[in-house]
Amino acid sequence: MSEQQNNSAATRPEAVIAARDLTKRYGKTSVVDAINFDIAKGEVFGLLGPNGAGKTTTILMMLGLTEISAGRVSVLGFDPARQPLQVKRRVGYLPDAVGFYDHLTAVENLAYAAKLMGLSMAERTRRIAAALTRVRLLDVADKRVATFSRGMRQRLGLAEIIVKRAEIAILDEPTSGLDPQATLEFLDLIRELKAEGVTVLLSSHMLDQVQRVCDRVALFRAGKIAMMGSVAELSVQVLGAGFVVEVEADGAGIARRLAAIPGVGNVETLADDRFRMTADRDVRADAARAVVAANGALRRLSVDEPSLEAIYAHYFQATPSGGVRDAA
Amino acid sequence: MRREGSAFQGVGAVFVKELSDNISSVRMLMLELLIVLTAMAALYEAITALRQNTAEDPFLLLRLFTVSQAPLPSFVAILGFLIPLMAIGLGFDLINSEHNRRTLSRILAQPIYRDALLLGKYLAGLATIAISLTALWLLVIGLGLIFLGVPPGGEEIARSLAFLVIAVFYAGVWLSLAMLLSIVFRSPATAALVALGIWLFLTVLWPMLAPAIAQAIVPPDPRFAALGLDTPGTAIWSQLLQRFSPNDLFGEAMLAVLSPTTRTLGPVFLDQIRGAVMGAPLPFGQSVLIAWPQTVGLIACTIVLFVAGYVLFQRQEVRA
Numbered sequence: 071m072s073e074q075q076n077n078s079a080a081t082r083p084e085a086v087i088a089a090r091d092l093t094k095r096y097g098k099t100s101v102v103d104a105i106n107f108d109i110a111k112g113e114v115f116g117l118l119g120p121n122g123a124g125k126t127t128t129i130l131m132m133l134g135l136t137e138i139s140a141g142r143v144s145v146l147g148f149d150p151a152r153q154p155l156q157v158k159r160r161v162g163y164l165p166d167a168v169g170f171y172d173h174l175t176a177v178e179n180l181a182y183a184a185k186l187m188g189l190s191m192a193e194r195t196r197r198i199a200a201a202l203t204r205v206r207l208l209d210v211a212d213k214r215v216a217t218f219s220r221g222m223r224q225r226l227g228l229a230e231i232i233v234k235r236a237e238i239a240i241l242d243e244p245t246s247g248l249d250p251q252a253t254l255e256f257l258d259l260i261r262e263l264k265a266e267g268v269t270v271l272l273s274s275h276m277l278d279q280v281q282r283v284c285d286r287v288a289l290f291r292a293g294k295i296a297m298m299g300s301v302a303e304l305s306v307q308v309l310g311a312g313f314v315v316e317v318e319a320d321g322a323g324i325a326r327r328l329a330a331i332p333g334v335g336n337v338e339t340l341a342d343d344r345f346r347m348t349a350d351r352d353v354r355a356d357a358a359r360a361v362v363a364a365n366g367a368l369r370r371l372s373v374d375e376p377s378l379e380a381i382y383a384h385y386f387q388a389t390p391s392g393g394v395r396d397a398a
Numbered sequence: 399m400r401r402e403g404s405a406f407q408g409v410g411a412v413f414v415k416e417l418s419d420n421i422s423s424v425r426m427l428m429l430e431l432l433i434v435l436t437a438m439a440a441l442y443e444a445i446t447a448l449r450q451n452t453a454e455d456p457f458l459l460l461r462l463f464t465v466s467q468a469p470l471p472s473f474v475a476i477l478g479f480l481i482p483l484m485a486i487g488l489g490f491d492l493i494n495s496e497h498n499r500r501t502l503s504r505i506l507a508q509p510i511y512r513d514a515l516l517l518g519k520y521l522a523g524l525a526t527i528a529i530s531l532t533a534l535w536l537l538v539i540g541l542g543l544i545f546l547g548v549p550p551g552g553e554e555i556a557r558s559l560a561f562l563v564i565a566v567f568y569a570g571v572w573l574s575l576a577m578l579l580s581i582v583f584r585s586p587a588t589a590a591l592v593a594l595g596i597w598l599f600l601t602v603l604w605p606m607l608a609p610a611i612a613q614a615i616v617p618p619d620p621r622f623a624a625l626g627l628d629t630p631g632t633a634i635w636s637q638l639l640q641r642f643s644p645n646d647l648f649g650e651a652m653l654a655v656l657s658p659t660t661r662t663l664g665p666v667f668l669d670q671i672r673g674a675v676m677g678a679p680l681p682f683g684q685s686v687l688i689a690w691p692q693t694v695g696l697i698a699c700t701i702v703l704f705v706a707g708y709v710l711f712q713r714q715e716v717r718a
Contacts, residue, residue, distance in 0.1 A: 126717060133507055135716045155403040155509045163507035169500030173419075185411035186508035227504070 086111045086238060086269050087132060091141035094127050094293075101127045103293035104141060109271060114264050116280040117273040118382065119290030125273040126166060128290075129240055132271075133163055146237060159187070162231030166242040166273075168223060172216035176207055176226055179215055183230050194233075201232035205259060221252030228259055238269045245279050257283050281378040289385065296385065301378050306350060308381045314374040317345045317357050321366020331356045343369075401511075408510030412518025413525070420488060420526040429484045430530055433477075437534060440476050443467035445545045456679065459542050459550040460557055460656050473538065474561070474652045477531075478645055479601060481565060482572040484530070486593040488523045489576025491586035493711065498586070503716045516711055520577060520704065527569040535562050553658075553682050560655045560686060567696045568648040572597070574703030581710045600643040608643075612636035633665050644699055647692040654689035663688060 085108040094102040102124040109115045117125045130136040132145055134154030142149065148156045170179045177198060184194040202208045205225040210218070218226065224244055231239045241260070245253045253276075260283050263270055274280045280287060281301050288298040297304055317328065320343050328347055329337045333356075335348045347353070354371050361368045420426050444465040448458065455461060466472035471479075493516075496502040506512060535558065539550060550558075575596065579589040612635035619629045640646045650663045658679030661671065680688075 130503075130717060135503065135506055153402050154511070155407070158507055159509040161507075163504070165500065165503040165507070167500055168504055170504075171419075171499070171501060182411065182415050183505070183508055185415075186408045186505065186510050188407070188509065230504070 084110045087143070087145050087271070089128075089132075089141070089143040092128065092131060092138065092143050093140040094124070094131060094136065095139040100139075100293050102131070105293075105295045107288055107295060107298060109269060111269055112264065112267050113285040114260065114270040114272060114283050116284035116287035117271065117290060118275065118277065118280060118287050118378075120275065120386070123290035124293040125290055126242055129163070129242055129271070129273060132240065133158060133161060159234075160236060161238045161240060162234045162236030164224070164227040164231060164239070164241045164244055167247070168227040170215040170218075170223060170226060173214060175212050175214055176202065176218070176229075177211045179226065180230055180233055184233050187234055189233075197233045197235075198229075201229040204232055204262070205229045206255075219252075221248050221256070224248065224252075224256060225259065228256070228263075231263075236268065238271065239263055240271045242273050243275070244272065245274065245276055253279060277378040277382055287378070289382070291386070301381070304378070304381050308385045313349045313352055315347050315349060315352075315354055315357055316340075316370070316372045316374070317347065317361065317368070318343055318370035319345075319361045319366040319368045321361060321364045324361060324364050324366050327360040327364050328357055331360055403509075403511075405511050405513040406517070408508070408514035409518045409521070412510075412515055413522045416519050416522030417525055420522060421529075425487060426526065429487050433480050433484060433530070434534065434537075436476050436480060437473055438537075440466070440470045440473045441538060441541060443470050444473060445541065448546060456551075457554055457557075457658055458546055458548050459539070459554040460658070462538055462542050462546075463558065463561065463652075463656050474656060475649070477534075477565060478568070478648050478652070481527070481531075481569045481648075482597045482601065482645070484527055485523070485569045485572035486576045486590065486597060488526060489573045490580055490590040490593050492519045492523065492577050493580045494584050494586050494589060495580075497584060506716055512712055513708070516577075516708060520573065523573050523577075524566065524570055527573070528566045531562060531565050531569070556682050557655050557658070557685070560682075560689070561652060564648065564651050564655065564689070564693050564696065567693065567700060568644060570700040571644045571696055571703065574700050574707065578703050578707035578710070581707050581714065601645045604643045605640060605646070608639035609636045611639055628665070630665060637664055641692075641695070644696060647695045647699075651689040651692035651696070654685050654692075658682075658685055660685065660688065663692075 087107075087109040089105055089107050091104040091106060092102060093100060093104050105124075105128065107115075117128065119125055127136065131138050132143055132150055134150035134157055138151050145157045146160050150157045170176075171182070174182070180198045180201070181194055184198060189197065199208070199211075202211050205228055207222060207225055207229065210222070215223065215226070228239075228241075228244075244260075245256055248256060257279060260270055260272070264283075270283075272280065272284060284301070286298065286300050287304065289296045289304070297307060299307070317324070325337050325339055325345055328334060328345055331347075331349070331353055333349045333351050333353055335350070338346045340346055347357070352373065354373055358368060358371060441462060444462050444467060447465055447467045448461055463473050466475065470476075493502075496505065496515075505515060539555075539558070543549065572593075576589070576593045579593050580586070583589040583592065609632075612632050615635050616629065616631035618632050622629045641650075654660045654663060659677055661674060661680065
């Protein structure tokens with residue numbers, strides 16, 4: 071155990087999860103192929119990628135629920151393959167399409183899980199009531215789970231993580247199949263967890279949601295991490311520029327002047343008076359100055375936030391399955 | 399390398415939850431009704447028969463278990479047939495239902511080992527059956543007291559308790575088998591069908607097939623047939639083959655324990671029983687000795703099937 075702690079300490083002092091060449095093979099095919107990542111305490115980390123890219127397998131290896139073929143992963147300084155109980159005591163897991171015992175009530179379901187956590191009766195009652203209040207399920211606490219909607223089940227799953235007082239919450243596709251309202255509520259709950267200092271690991275293919283809550287993301291592709299970093303960093307990597315600014319202005323030679331602004335990659339002329347420029351920083355102020363300097367009439371100046379959706383689409387179109395590059 | 403912590407952590411919680419699920423389930427209610435009603439019918443017939451010819455029988459209570467009246471088989475024979483049904487009914491969806499409800503990965507993400515889940519579920523199933531059988535046993539003793547009016551002696555109670563213990567192990571065999579199938583097959587319906595198929599094969603078809611196979615191995619000798627006797631080789635093979643069925647093991651053990659005059663379960667030569675007082679009951683300990691190999695067979699079968707399921711479950715992927 072001390073060896074593991076030393077090891078993870080050597081890699082990155084504040085990392086709560088550290089994977090080194092983590093590999094999972096079924097027969098000859100590698101589902102997860104020598105991936106490396108560090109997740110810092112208190113951050114919201116997103117695992118992104120198409121279905122079957124190895125996200126869930128990675129999660130299961132972190133929990134010690136599936137065997138690791140090669141490499142290692144350390145969770146809070148513990149090796150999940152050797153000390154699964156230590157890991158599972160501190161890590162909460164919300165599986166993809168979580169299931170509950172339909173014939174039991176919400177409270178009974180949580181009480182069963184809490185018993186397995188080894189909590190005492192008094193502690194269970196207290197924590198369960200508090201957790202159900204937080205996920206706003208207190209009024210249906212004594213209803214059978216069979217009557218619950220998908221969103222309520224997901225929130226109940228989150229309540230289980232809250233009952234556990236997990237240091238790390240691993241959420242596998244937590245918002246898939248939820249309606250927009252339920253999704254928003256769920257994302258708020260994730261932010262609350264983060265505010266409490268819980269490290270959140272989130273796997274998803276719902277990109278705009280991931281973008282809204284994640285500090286950093288890792289893009290999975292055929293068992294490898296293709297890219298990793300914050301959304302802004304990734305957009306620079308993939309789209310070549312972080313910011314897309316659209317300018318609508320009248321005047322002579324505006325396109326030339328815009329292109330002269332430092333940091334601007336290229337300027338597209340969309341119409342006589344509309345230009346789209348890509349830049350590696352927010353160049354709106356410079357653009358405004360340039361238009362005014364050219365005696366132009368500035369009518370609109372807008373910036374497109376770098377969208378994960380665009381990054382994702384661009385990346386997976388740009389590199390067909392054969393040419394996987396490991397930018398991690 | 400030893401794994402940290404206890405493999406039994408959480409067994410208690412799983413056991414209590416599963417036991418309460420089992421006992422409150424409609425499925426269990428139906429199985430209990432089926433067994434109680436059939437057993438009561440057999441018992442009623444037995445009591446009527448016993449009251450008509452109240453012979454000087456030192457083991458009147460045990461007769462309740464073993465006497466059969468024309469259309470109905472004896473109480474023990476009915477249990478031998480129905481206990482597997484009960485065990486299969488409880489066990490066929492132990493593990494695969496957790497997969498299908500998608501609760502397995504959530505439960506296994508709690509700080510317990512898989513052992514705890516499997517063992518807790520198994521013991522809960524066995525406890526459910528044990529409770530039902532004990533209730534049934536008390537019912538038999540009670541009805542015996544009321545209708546026969548003879549208080550049971552110590553040895554009768556001891557023998558009927560031995561019956562109870564062996565019956566629970568017999569149920570354990572079928573519960574292990576059902577659990578194994580629930581691990582192998584992801585669909586509960588498939589697991590149930592395969593389990594019921596094995597049950598019907600071993601209880602109905604095998605007793606007919608075994609003598610046929612025995613005759614193929616050792617053809618009957620016409621000299622024995624002329625004397626109206628079974629060929630010893632054929633008879634021994636037939637019995638050996640039949641003993642592969644847990645149903646047969648249970649039947650033989652019950653015969654030894656509940657019929658104190660039983661001296662042997664297989665064919666014997668005349669010189670082997672020279673000097674024996676035919677018809678005189680054996681002491682309890684001796685009867686248990688006769689039933690012991692069969693009982694051990696049942697226990698061993700339980701353990702082997704359980705271990706097979708355990709190994710498969712440990713290696714199984716959790717994801718659906």
